[in-house]
Amino acid sequence: MFFEGSEKKLEIIVNESAPKLRSLDRIFWLGLVAASNADILSSINNEYCDAYLLSESSLFVWDDRIVMLTCGASTLVESACYCIEHLSEQAIAYICYQRKNEYYAHLQATSFTDDVFRLRQFIAGQAYRMGHLDSHHHYIFSTNKDYQASQLDTTNELLMYHISGAVADYLRGEQQSTVQISQMLQLEQLFNGFSIDQYLFSPLGYSINGIRGAEYFTIHITPQENSSYVSVETNIDLSSTPVDVFAELVRLLHPSSCDIIGFNSHIANKPFLNYLCLSHCAMPIEQGFTIHFNHYQQDCSELLNPTLL
Amino acid sequence: MFFEGSEKKLEIIVNESAPKLRSLDRIFWLGLVAASNADILSSINNEYCDAYLLSESSLFVWDDRIVMLTCGASTLVESACYCIEHLSEQAIAYICYQRKNEYYAHLQATSFTDDVFRLRQFIAGQAYRMGHLDSHHHYIFSTNKDYQASQLDTTNELLMYHISGAVADYLRGEQQSTVQISQMLQLEQLFNGFSIDQYLFSPLGYSINGIRGAEYFTIHITPQENSSYVSVETNIDLSSTPVDVFAELVRLLHPSSCDIIGFNSHIANKPFLNYLCLSHCAMPIEQGFTIHFNHYQQDCSELLNPTLL
Numbered sequence: 001m002f003f004e005g006s007e008k009k010l011e012i013i014v015n016e017s018a019p020k021l022r023s024l025d026r027i028f029w030l031g032l033v034a035a036s037n038a039d040i041l042s043s044i045n046n047e048y049c050d051a052y053l054l055s056e057s058s059l060f061v062w063d064d065r066i067v068m069l070t071c072g073a074s075t076l077v078e079s080a081c082y083c084i085e086h087l088s089e090q091a092i093a094y095i096c097y098q099r100k101n102e103y104y105a106h107l108q109a110t111s112f113t114d115d116v117f118r119l120r121q122f123i124a125g126q127a128y129r130m131g132h133l134d135s136h137h138h139y140i141f142s143t144n145k146d147y148q149a150s151q152l153d154t155t156n157e158l159l160m161y162h163i164s165g166a167v168a169d170y171l172r173g174e175q176q177s178t179v180q181i182s183q184m185l186q187l188e189q190l191f192n193g194f195s196i197d198q199y200l201f202s203p204l205g206y207s208i209n210g211i212r213g214a215e216y217f218t219i220h221i222t223p224q225e226n227s228s229y230v231s232v233e234t235n236i237d238l239s240s241t242p243v244d245v246f247a248e249l250v251r252l253l254h255p256s257s258c259d260i261i262g263f264n265s266h267i268a269n270k271p272f273l274n275y276l277c278l279s280h281c282a283m284p285i286e287q288g289f290t291i292h293f294n295h296y297q298q299d300c301s302e303l304l305n306p307t308l309l
Numbered sequence: 310m311f312f313e314g315s316e317k318k319l320e321i322i323v324n325e326s327a328p329k330l331r332s333l334d335r336i337f338w339l340g341l342v343a344a345s346n347a348d349i350l351s352s353i354n355n356e357y358c359d360a361y362l363l364s365e366s367s368l369f370v371w372d373d374r375i376v377m378l379t380c381g382a383s384t385l386v387e388s389a390c391y392c393i394e395h396l397s398e399q400a401i402a403y404i405c406y407q408r409k410n411e412y413y414a415h416l417q418a419t420s421f422t423d424d425v426f427r428l429r430q431f432i433a434g435q436a437y438r439m440g441h442l443d444s445h446h447h448y449i450f451s452t453n454k455d456y457q458a459s460q461l462d463t464t465n466e467l468l469m470y471h472i473s474g475a476v477a478d479y480l481r482g483e484q485q486s487t488v489q490i491s492q493m494l495q496l497e498q499l500f501n502g503f504s505i506d507q508y509l510f511s512p513l514g515y516s517i518n519g520i521r522g523a524e525y526f527t528i529h530i531t532p533q534e535n536s537s538y539v540s541v542e543t544n545i546d547l548s549s550t551p552v553d554v555f556a557e558l559v560r561l562l563h564p565s566s567c568d569i570i571g572f573n574s575h576i577a578n579k580p581f582l583n584y585l586c587l588s589h590c591a592m593p594i595e596q597g598f599t600i601h602f603n604h605y606q607q608d609c610s611e612l613l614n615p616t617l618l
Binding site for chain 2: 101103104105106108111112113116126127128129130131132133134135136139161162226227256257276277278279280281283293297301302303304305306307308309
């Protein structure tokens with residue numbers, strides 16, 4: 001019953017020499033997704049954005065950028081290489097490739113070191129690890145071209161490990177419905193006015209994409225006992241929402257630990273009720289982003305149950 | 310500069326049908342150690358015990374049991390199979406095989422699951438994981454034969470990650486001496502009256518074995534920045550020593566996190582000053598051992614420095 005929910009993430013921003021990305025034909029996107037060993041399940045779109053729900057997470061496309069997340073043993077680094085090859089290295093303004101804390105790194109097709117070696121065959125960039133190897137940590141590869149992000153270009157990622165409580169029980173139950181899950185997660189209140197596209201995986205697992213103008217959110221849930229994982233990512237400004245979105249999701253899903261990764265975030269250092277911030281890091285890079293990594297754990301000494309293997 | 314300091318550990322207890330283990334010839338021990346891809350560097354002995362310092366940790370031999378620890382990418386599970394093959398399955402009273410929390414599990418020759426599969430080709434046993442996959446955790450394989458350990462058969466293991474302070478700086482320095490290291494660690498006070506055998510590895514690393522009657526202690530230090538690790542293991546009754554040995558070593562080496570693994574331990578749940586016990590577990594098994602796993606972390610929110618890769 002093990003599935004690696006934790007994602008790799010790719011963001012690519014193109015410059016004016018590139019075509020408008022949304023004008024590229026479907027063959028291009030099928031090839032991009034196939035490079036990661038994923039498939040397109042469904043899509044929604046509006047004036048600014050095409051949002052694809054994938055067999056292994058999500059792809060968002062705007063005219064000047066893509067954001068792609070894939071989980072499991074997918075090979076997202078190959079989608080990065082595919083993009084650079086097809087669009088040309090000159091058309092790339094900025095690339096950020098991330099790998100989040102994995103449960104079973106040894107089951108992945110490649111290590112982050114392998115991925116960086118592969119990326120550097122196509123484009124130059126710096127690679128970092130934030131966090132100790134024996135604790136939660138986060139890997140980032142970031143190109144060093146002369147690009148300058150706006151301070152308003154913000155992303156927040158909330159990664160929750162070992163969820164528990166009523167919502168977690170429902171997610172691990174015999175039967176679920178997308179309506180019930182989105183109600184339990186209060187998504188209409190938390191992400192008001194978004195068009196959504198959701199999918200229930202068999203036997204377990206839930207994904208949702210939402211778009212509102214150029215804004216997006218995406219949530220992926222791997223509820224499996226012993227290795228549960230939920231990721232939430234959005235580019236909305238979470239410091240000005242009526243509800244504290246991440247605090248509310250943490251309250252509902254009650255993870256034993258969680259990480260927040262922020263790009264130009266205003267909320268990365270906000271404390272969570274009943275959680276300790278075990279470690280934190282803020283790294284400004286020349287391309288105009290300050291990258292935050294904060295690792296939290298429940299404020300209690302957890303009594304562990306041995307797992308029979 | 311990466312070296313996996315964290316050990317695998319094997320304990321084998323034989324029954325009366327086995328020869329006295331210390332009477333076995335050197336060829337046997339060379340073969341046992343070679344199965345793990347290790348070498349014997351030196352040895353000491355007394356009336357009860359032969360203690361070998363290995364290129365990758367330690368081997369202790371009594372008439373009725375062996376304790377062997379190996380680090381790096383060594384294949385200790387093969388030494389277990391070698392023993393069972395050479396001594397016969399019938400001669401085995403009890404085997405415990407452990408893998409401690411590794412920094413880079415994906416660089417190991419095998420996973421714990423692979424090791425259990427291999428062991429079960431030779432002997433039946435239960436396998437457990439104590440601790441979450443995304444935090445410190447400990448793997449144990451334990452045979453289920455009709456053996457009964459004495460409550461006095463105690464072992465305590467202290468595993469320290471990310472050491473810092475004056476001793477750590479010295480250990481990472483240009484030049485060290487075994488005398489200076491054992492003085493800085495106050496080993497004469499902490500383990501009084503032991504015969505010792507110590508070794509300094511090049512470029513970095515320190516090992517020491519000590520024996521006193523049937524008692525032993527062993528310490529292995531991998532001081533490398535970003536992946537430092539120190540293990541301390543002993544079968545002396547730490548609840549009745551004049552100094553609190555583990556607390557003193559934690560004070561001297563100042564790890565950012567540490568684990569205690571105990572077998573019939575009286576000290577496993579003792580709090581450390583300035584450390585939080587993040588999680589804990591006590592598992593009684595039918596063979597007369599209660600196995601403790603306690604995971605500690607410094608009681609502060611650590612400011613991380615990104616590591617350039």
